[in-house]
Amino acid sequence: MELELRHLKVVSTIAAAGSITKAAAELGVAQPALTAQLGRIERTLGGSLFDRDHRGVRATALGELVIARAGLLLPAMSGLLEEANRFSDGLRDPGRRMERLSLGSSTSALLAPLIQRLSTQYPAMTVATTASWSADDVAAMLGDRRIDAAVVGVCAGSRPPGGSDLVWRTFAIDPVFVLLPEDHALAGRTEVTLADFSGSEWAATPGDGCFRDCFAAACASEGFTPSSLFVTDAASCMELVASGTAVALCQAVRVLRGFVTVPLVGAPLTWRHMVGWRPDSAAAEFGDRLTACVGEAHQDLVERSTVYSTWLRDHSTFGVQPGHRTG
Missing domain, CATH: 1.10.10.10 (Winged helix-like DNA-binding domain superfamily/Winged helix DNA-binding domain)
Structure with missing residues (x-):
């Protein structure tokens, strides 16, 4: 290190x-x-x-x-950053300066730490946000110029949402974990398999792309067919898990009182986080800075999760990606 x-x-x-x-x-x-x-x-x-x-x-x-x-x-260093930002802003065309950023996201957990990062590093910038569970809907808003930039998550096997006229950068790749109540018989395990829950009902928050198919394929590779996958909002997923009705698939960064997240052996399901913008927009000039902020905000979430941060020590290809790969 x-x-x-x-x-x-x-x-x-x-x-x-x-x-x-x-x-x-x-x-x-x-x-x-x-x-x-x-x-x-x-x-x-x-x-x-x-x-x-x-x-x-x-x-x-x-x-x-x-x-x-x-x-x-x-x-x-704080003084240097302030002076560098002022210098760099002075070199930019004032008409293209990002005085206001309209940001859409399908990754609700990331919005709060991202807003905090942007507010701290760019206090003069006005940030407006909108959220949707659908990465495709957020990409459509981006393509229609209703927002300046987007932060979305998709199943790692899916293509970036929207058309080829959008620029996407992958800033993090996370495994999908299992969400259990604290008193579940397997809550103390360091890892579980999908087959450990072969007789269970399943729940997950909505998502575009191939996640449902990837889930079915991962279960099939472990020798069973899931009886259900209830796709619903986060609050309903938590209620289904708390009541013992279902086991939920969740993002690895989730930390919820009364619940535990448990890694899946071999990380059979993965989630790709991306930030995007239109190449002809003012946000394109701000793209590198925005990508850095998004990566830092994601790392903030990782460090709040003891389970995920511990798991990452032995799985270094996951988490925030070096260089924030174009995706």
């Missing part, structure tokens, strides 16, 4: 908070995920940064050195 500025922010936050639990709350991540991240940072730096006991954490000699350097680097 290479040391990044965000890692220095983690160390500084832990030092200021005085405990990993308080720092996790401030950073909006799960405490086990933050502990694991600190461990990776310490391995990269070659030693412990904090001594820990029941009263909290106390910086080691190495920790004090890192904290001191972070105190210089973080403000300097």
Whole structure:
């Protein structure tokens, strides 16, 4: 792992908070995920940064050195980013500047962290959002110029939605997990198979493309035919799972109180996340920055999920994609 500025922010936050639990709350991540991240940072730096006991954490000699350097680097980098943004904005044609971004999404879980990222990094920009369960509908809005850019998810075997006149970039590929109530007999497993639920009813939120066919094929490869797949909204899926009526297929980043997500052995079902725009639009000039923000927002969700972030350690081809592949 290479040391990044965000890692220095983690160390500084832990030092200021005085405990990993308080720092996790401030950073909006799960405490086990933050502990694991600190461990990776310490391995990269070659030693412990904090001594820990029941009263909290106390910086080691190495920790004090890192904290001191972070105190210089973080403000300097923040200033550099602000100056670079102002400089780059000054070079752009004012008539093409993204003062307002209209964004459509079929991935509701991603909207909140994405809006937070855009508001922080581009405070002068006005962001308007619209949501639909259908990636095809969002792509149609994009093609009709009703929105400037789109963030959608499709089954990994599907083509990008809309026509060939749209530009799409894949920013993340996630496995599909199983959603179970906390008291389910298999809730404590680190992995399950589809065949473990061969006698169950199934539920999933709506999606375009080949997901239903891919699900049926994955079940067939494990020797059974699913009796049903109830396609419904997220709230109804949760109700079906909570009542024991069905087992739900869900995004790996989902964290829901009273439920657990469990990975499927071999990741037989995968979901591709993409950001898109029209090549002749003002959003095309903003495309690289928007793609970076979307990837960061997705990573925020990953780090909040202890199950997914742990699973990713052994499945490095998933999650946010290096270079955000054109898709």
